[in-house]
Amino acid sequence: MLNLKFIQDNPDLVIEKLKTKNFDAAGIVGEIIDLYSEKNKLQGQADQAKAEMNKISKEIGLLFREGKKEEANAAKERTSELKENIKQFDQQFSAIEEQVNELLVLLPNLPHDTVPQGKGEEDNEVVTSAGEIPALDENALPHWELAQKYNLIDFELGVKLTGAGFPVYRGKGSQLQRALINFFLDEARKAGYEEVQPPLVVNEASGFGTGQLPDKEGQMYHVAADNLYLIPTAEVPVTNIYRDVILDAKDLPYKNTAYSACFRREAGSYGKDVRGLNRLHQFDKVEIVQIAHPEKSYKVLDEMVKHVSSLVEKLELPYRVLRLCGGDISFTAALTFDFEVYSAAQKKWLEVSSVSNFESFQANRLKLRFREEGVKKTQLAHTLNGSALALPRIVAALLENNQTSKGIKIPKVLVPYTSFEIID
RNA sequence: GGAGAGAUGGCAGAGUGGUCGAAUGCGGCGGUCUUGAAAACCGUUGUACCGAGAGGUACCGGGGGUUCGAAUCCCUCUCUCUCCGCCA
Missing domain, CATH: 3.30.930.10 (Bira Bifunctional Protein; Domain 2)
Structure with missing residues (x-):
């Protein structure tokens, strides 16, 4: 399996090299790169939402400890939307990750420079x-x-x-x-x-x-x-x-x-x-x-x-x-x-x-x-x-x-x- | 095949709902001391992803669920160990 980051950084090289293996990688590489940036975008959003959620949860914990029940319950209400967002981000994220992996597995290894061109x-x-x-x-x-x-x-x-x-x-x-x-x-x-x-x-x-x-x-x-x-x-x-x-x-x-x-x-x-x-x-x-x-x-x-x-x-x-x-x-x-x-x-x-x-x-x-x-x-x-x-x-x-x-x-x-x- | 126990960081092993990425010990690394070494003492020590960085996120066998919050509770799968039976 080729390294995801390597493909991201060297898409043309990958496509060019795989021609030696008579493999047209242009489509797959393009898709992988699109998915990769989508994945990073989602991860950024998801991580941010999770960070906020973690923060609120900690606050709620503290409020309960101090006996401020009402404030704690109020804080709880703020979480439901966040929770829903996180769930969606995670779902999309793992769907994309799965797609990326399915594509990655399709790409053969890059041939060494000395591999001669040939059919069989x-x-x-x-x-x-x-x-x-x-x-x-x-x-x-x-x-x-x-x-x-x-x-x-x-x-x-x-x-x-x-x-x-x-x-x-x-x-x-x-x-x-x-x-x-x-x-x-x-x-x-x-x-x-x-x-x-x-x-x-x-x-x-x-x-x-x-x-x-x-x-x-x-x-x-x-x-x-x-x-x-x-x-x-x-x-x-x-x-x-x-x-x-x-x-x-x-x-x-x-x-x-x-x-x-x-x-x-x-x-x-x-x-x-x-x-x-x-x-x-x-x-x-x-x-x-x-x-x-x-x-x-x-x-x-x-x-x-x-x-x-x-x-x-x-x-x-x-x-x-x-x-x-x-x-x-x-x-x-x-x-x-x-x-x-x-x-x-x-x-x-x-x-x-x-x-x-x-x-x-x-x-x-x-x-x-x-x-x-x-x-x-x-x-x-x-x-x-x-x-x-x-x-x-x-x-x-x-x-x-x-x-x-x-x-x-x-x-x-x-x-x-x-x-x-x-x-x- | 039958019965039971368990899966936590390199290893051992705590942790039964919040301040736990996780005590403690061992090992590793760095240092102090020493002529040198050992001992002792001090410090440090997981991986991956995102981010220019600050930092953030995830991971306590895998997957799912409950909850504001899960290593901890529930479901499920896999694997390991012990005992019995059978057997090389």
Whole structure:
């Protein structure tokens, strides 16, 4: 959510910047500004009326104490009109506030200056390309066939237990999952992230804080009986750790990492790249989150991109980093780098990480503030997060790229975690 | 699932209709004292909005009501805790 005052002070900037996101904000911004001045006018009137009311009430109290009943009763009569006015001001005031909030929630975050103009994925900018694309045999298998051949993942069994998109990992497939999770968590810890194990189910306030609600309500599984949501990413509970808090500037940045299962309904995405591990309803992911000082958040973003790069490099996967264009970047992000690894049998780039700076967009919803030493006024912090990494597509690429006639080779860094070097 | 208790400032914890944005203690910050530190003592210490400022307003879990006036009374919702039952 953009800051109300910021919009008020920079309406043209907001409209101009949102054009990059292909969002025409002129109407909404105009309405917000009108409502804002109306709101202030009303508040001035309401506050004045309330001040008078408070004054009279105090006087009445004193008069009663002194036993001047008649004067007190006379004073009472003066209040009825005031009371009515206050009631009306308050009603109008909260109606306007509600309207403003409804409009505010419609505005996406402003894109960073470096976000390229564009309509969709095809306009994303490749900023890095690294690693060698392996030359596989003609008869190389896609990962879903490899998974079956080596009994690593049972998709049909998942359908029996739950439904499509809920695979059962078994044997070395299951061990490989565990190895990756531990590897990712260890790497994050070495990079200074504190590990946390958050709940996998969150309440409405948390969903709102990071921006899943109300915008992407249909994306999450909703536990209706308790009005709770299964998390689509650990970003939600981990970032919400910092909801409604005021931090000391000297303690920034806060760095957390968490492994979690992630649940996504993926409504409406059937038929598109859904084979095998490409798109699931439940998957594992290690997430990194940072709460940063606004002046340092882009440095932090770079650091996070480097961290994720190091992970795919250690796994010896060919990858590229994309700077998302205005048409592809999310509603909440100011700047996002996507990581894609090449899955050599499918001959496809698969997104395995998305690293974003949300600036103060989430912080404003979260009421996540910090205070500079000696300064009374609080400021909104910046939030950032990234996948480091999402497992399924990493597994897909590992299986496909490392297949040999003797089996599937495990990258060196993972061997201490898997305790086997080859899947055969 | 059954029964009960509760929700107040960073924490603990008073406050049952007016002078309460809220006692007191702890913690934090500043100071006095000290070679330094501790102790002791003194002062200070919530957030947000409006206003050029003086200042004003709101907030004692959320919403509504009674009243000239509500942290305090009433209704309602949510959450937390304790005990019992069941269970990992």
